[in-house]
Amino acid sequence: MAAFLSSIYLWLKAAHLIAVIAWMAGMMYLPRLFVYHLQSEKGGEAERMFVQMQRRLLKGIINPAMVAVWVIGILMLIANPAFLSDGWFHVKFALVIAISAVHGFYAASRKKFEAGERPRTEKFWRIMNEAPFIALIVIVIMVIVKPF
Template structure:
């Protein structure tokens, strides 16, 4: 089975990259929605619209893209286990765990907004909005440059 899949490694890699793009697009946009949602009065039409947008973005794009990213990434590591001996890969995987934790926080915060229980201001979400782009810069640099 692995021999069969090995012939499709570049396709698996392409699907991994596509999944990462969708995951990161959603991870960049979701906290931006939180910024606007935090500025909306709870229970207002605007707040209710943001609830729908956040839920659809998370459940329809961000969660499936993260799952696909992990699926294709793990498959690439199974097909090329030598990557796990590289130091850059260890750092990259650690940063992916940080990104995944951030994803978990975003999911929890979305639920708080859903219950009209948000306690954070728009400034907090503006700052958090910088996290995914910074992480993805380092992750991509590690994957492309393989510095160590």
């Protein structure tokens, strides 16, 4: 299996990058929707629209993209297990786990919004809007520059 995966490695890498872009786009947009949700009238039409948008974004884009990132990433590791001994990979992997945890936090928060709660503040969600991007910057540096 490793030989086959090695033969299609560049395709796996391309698919992985596409999935990462989709995942990060959604992870940066969902907290923005939470900000707009907080600004909307409680029980109003806009709030119902934001609940629907949040659900569709998470279930239609963010969740499938995250699954694709993990599955393709594992396939890439099977094809090239030497990455497991590289320091840059450890940093990248730790950040992917952290982003996955943030993903879970966003999903739980979306359910609270859907239930009529308004968890956290606008300021909190504006800050959380940046968290995946900061992690992504470090990940890109690790993967491209491989500083250690």
